[in-house]
Amino acid sequence: xxMPLPQAAIKPLAGGYFIQSRNLCLDLQTEGGLAVRRLGSxxxxxxxxxxxxGALFEIGDxxxxxxxxxxxxxxxxxxxxxxxxxxxxxxxGVAIAGQLVVMLEDDQVLMRLxxxxxxxxxxxxxxxxxxxxxxxxxxxDDTWYLYCRKGGLISNRxxxxxxxxxxxxxxxxADVFNxxxxxxxxxxxxxxxxxxxxxxSKDADGVTWKMEYxxxxxxxxxxxxxxxxxxxxxxxxxxxxxxxxxxxxxxWFKPMVPRKRWFQKVFYYQQALAWSQLRDPKxxxxxxxxxxxxxxxxxxxxxxxxxxDFGDSRxxxxxxxxxHYDELGGLPAMRAAFKEAQEQGVRMGVYIEGYLCDxxxxxxxxxxxxxxxxxxxxxxxxxxxxxxxxxxxGAALPWRQHLADTYKRVAAELxxxxxxxxxxxxINPGKTCWSREHGHPVPAGPIRGEAGxxxxxxxxxxxxxxxxxxxxxxxxxxxxxDGALGYSVVSDDPxxxxxxxxxFRFMFPDFKVFQLVSYNPFIEGGWDLLKWPFFNxxxxxxxxxxxxxxxxxxxxxxxxxxxxxxxYNDAFCSDKVAPLAPTLMPTVYANQFSGTKTTVWTLFNxxxxxxxxxxLSIPHQPGTRYVNAFTxxxxxPRVVKGQALIPVTIGPRDVGCVAAERQ
Numbered sequence: 001x002x003m004p005l006p007q008a009a010i011k012p013l014a015g016g017y018f019i020q021s022r023n024l025c026l027d028l029q030t031e032g033g034l035a036v037r038r039l040g041s042x043x044x045x046x047x048x049x050x051x052x053x054g055a056l057f058e059i060g061d062x063x064x065x066x067x068x069x070x071x072x073x074x075x076x077x078x079x080x081x082x083x084x085x086x087x088x089x090x091x092x093g094v095a096i097a098g099q100l101v102v103m104l105e106d107d108q109v110l111m112r113l114x115x116x117x118x119x120x121x122x123x124x125x126x127x128x129x130x131x132x133x134x135x136x137x138x139x140x141d142d143t144w145y146l147y148c149r150k151g152g153l154i155s156n157r158x159x160x161x162x163x164x165x166x167x168x169x170x171x172x173x174a175d176v177f178n179x180x181x182x183x184x185x186x187x188x189x190x191x192x193x194x195x196x197x198x199x200x201s202k203d204a205d206g207v208t209w210k211m212e213y214x215x216x217x218x219x220x221x222x223x224x225x226x227x228x229x230x231x232x233x234x235x236x237x238x239x240x241x242x243x244x245x246x247x248x249x250x251x252w253f254k255p256m257v258p259r260k261r262w263f264q265k266v267f268y269y270q271q272a273l274a275w276s277q278l279r280d281p282k283x284x285x286x287x288x289x290x291x292x293x294x295x296x297x298x299x300x301x302x303x304x305x306x307x308x309d310f311g312d313s314r315x316x317x318x319x320x321x322x323x324h325y326d327e328l329g330g331l332p333a334m335r336a337a338f339k340e341a342q343e344q345g346v347r348m349g350v351y352i353e354g355y356l357c358d359x360x361x362x363x364x365x366x367x368x369x370x371x372x373x374x375x376x377x378x379x380x381x382x383x384x385x386x387x388x389x390x391x392x393x394g395a396a397l398p399w400r401q402h403l404a405d406t407y408k409r410v411a412a413e414l415x416x417x418x419x420x421x422x423x424x425x426x427i428n429p430g431k432t433c434w435s436r437e438h439g440h441p442v443p444a445g446p447i448r449g450e451a452g453x454x455x456x457x458x459x460x461x462x463x464x465x466x467x468x469x470x471x472x473x474x475x476x477x478x479x480x481x482d483g484a485l486g487y488s489v490v491s492d493d494p495x496x497x498x499x500x501x502x503x504f505r506f507m508f509p510d511f512k513v514f515q516l517v518s519y520n521p522f523i524e525g526g527w528d529l530l531k532w533p534f535f536n537x538x539x540x541x542x543x544x545x546x547x548x549x550x551x552x553x554x555x556x557x558x559x560x561x562x563x564x565x566x567x568y569n570d571a572f573c574s575d576k577v578a579p580l581a582p583t584l585m586p587t588v589y590a591n592q593f594s595g596t597k598t599t600v601w602t603l604f605n606x607x608x609x610x611x612x613x614x615x616l617s618i619p620h621q622p623g624t625r626y627v628n629a630f631t632x633x634x635x636x637p638r639v640v641k642g643q644a645l646i647p648v649t650i651g652p653r654d655v656g657c658v659a660a661e662r663q
Contacts, residue, residue, distance in 0.1 A: 034085060137176065148173055167473055192227070194214075196227075273308055432446070486515045515533035
């Protein structure tokens with residue numbers, strides 16, 4: 001018998017309030033400080049959700065840090081399902097005050113911490129909200145977490161993580177769950193690019209969450225930026241939390257220009273050099289067809305050729321101008337070479353730096369000093385090891401306009417199919433700017449500067465031309481570009497994420513990711529990382545020489561995997577994708593891609609020995625043909641009660657692929 005879910009309500013309780021959605025209950029103390037007294041699930045009394053009683057947030061001014069149990073709480077106001085609690089840090093020595101607003105909905109507890117600098121001096125406020133410690137569902141060992149850093153962690157092992165919202169933490173969701181029971185999801189609803197760090201740890205006491213907001217100078221009277229934050233209890237596991245997040249994304253996500261089917265069908269991305277590979281340095285003749293054939297001979301195809309150094313000037317520098325075509329034989333010759341490749345079905349891309357500008361350049365010599373990133377001591381940020389390449393601030397409007405103009409001009413001159421923005425997408429704190437001349441807060445994290453500049457570049461480019469960055473960005477920025485390189489495979493922790501899943505790829509399936517797994521040759525058996533882009537159904541970025549820098553095994557694997565990705569592109573380019581689909585072997589992982597006529601499962605065996613037996617149990621449709629995509633051999637499953645049991649043999653630490661071809 002199904003148990004009815006309780007009605008959502010906020011009710012006064014001794015010294016505080018009892019807040020209950022249909023799937024979460026929160027006992028909030030509002031006298032003698034503000035604290036979480038109890039956090040639990042109203043529907044599960046056997047495997048209980050619990051958290052350590054304590055503070056819900058922290059505020060500070062750089063000298064004094066108060067947690068919410070130490071602030072002065074005013075008289076709460078309850079209006080229907082909205083509870084407003086005044087909070088004031090001034091009696092404790094911190095000139096920050098405002099209110100905690102709790103808005104109860106049927107399926108979530110939505111909170112805002114609306115606070116401001118109420119002192120007489122400029123401060124760099126510390127705000128950590130929410131703060132929940134020692135969460136567990138049942139035993140600590142049975143308590144798992146979803147942490148949506150680059151790639152994604154789904155584990156029950158101890159850890160400590162701190163990643164910035166951006167390329168480091170691109171999805172606005174986390175979860176704590178028990179696979180036997182249910183979980184608690186944390187979501188933020190931010191479309192304004194508020195910079196912050198997602199902190200999560202697990203230890204002997206359970207899981208702790210802390211949202212840590214970026215510290216920047218805040219004048220008297222100014223509001224301190226935070227974002228709406230939701231707590232949502234749920235049945236099921238991490239998949240339910242991702243489903244909630246995906247539902248929210250669908251309410252606002254809209255790419256600036258339509259997605260390009262040709263771009264989504266690119267799986268082999270090859271970087272090449274104009275100065276030494278695509279053009280004979282002795283004769284000056286372009287040898288585009290020769291290079292293309294070299295790639296096709298090795299891997300059976302070439303989808304996209306990225307020219308890294310088309311704008312490299314030996315006089316004016318590698319970055320900044322991108323118009324010194326005379327040093328590479330002139331614009332007409334370069335355009336003819338691009339067209340030669342395009343006529344062979346190879347898409348062409350060009351490289352432009354999003355951050356670096358050479359101060360020897362025509363533009364850079366006049367504008368670098370005023371528009372570059374300034375360190376805290378006021379000095380310009382330089383590229384490591386360079387005396388002339390300077391890091392520019394994405395929020396500096398002259399630099400933004402120069403980039404937009406450059407992309408527009410180069411798009412017209414060379415007519416490439418794709419245009420790349422180097423260093424963008426990471427959105428990492430290492431690009432912080434302390435300048436007081438650019439019109440941004442001090443210090444400024446890179447998130448809003450990259451957003452504005454990426455939008456300006458996208459608006460300046462032809463809509464049919466793809467734009468991509470060096471790293472997969474945060475969710476909001478994914479609207480401003482068609483794709484990105486990705487470092488999730490090489491960055492994932494194989495202990496916490498042995499499958500190296502890329503959750504962003506599955507949350508935004510129309511956003512194209514090209515995994516960059518190594519700059520080194522794939523020889524002497526050191527090519528295992530090539531397997532995980534295929535497991536994720538992703539494309540791959542390569543720059544090595546296709547004939548010289550691969551062992552036979554690596555070359556054979558890439559040739560096979562590119563053939564499979566192309567053959568079943570309808571499935572791999574579909575919006576109907578599922579990460580870590582259920583399998584009958586816990587340490588053999590599967591991702592699912594469903595096209596109009598074919599469903600494909602990519603497989604990874606995390607064991608160090610061969611696994612044999614039934615792996616997948618899927619609804620059987622008469623007339624479906626099951627195929628081992630790597631061997632081409634038909635698989636004959638047992639059909640039990642309408643379920644096809646798919647047997648596999650997969651080697652140690654190897655990948656595989658099963659295709660269900662429907663008539």
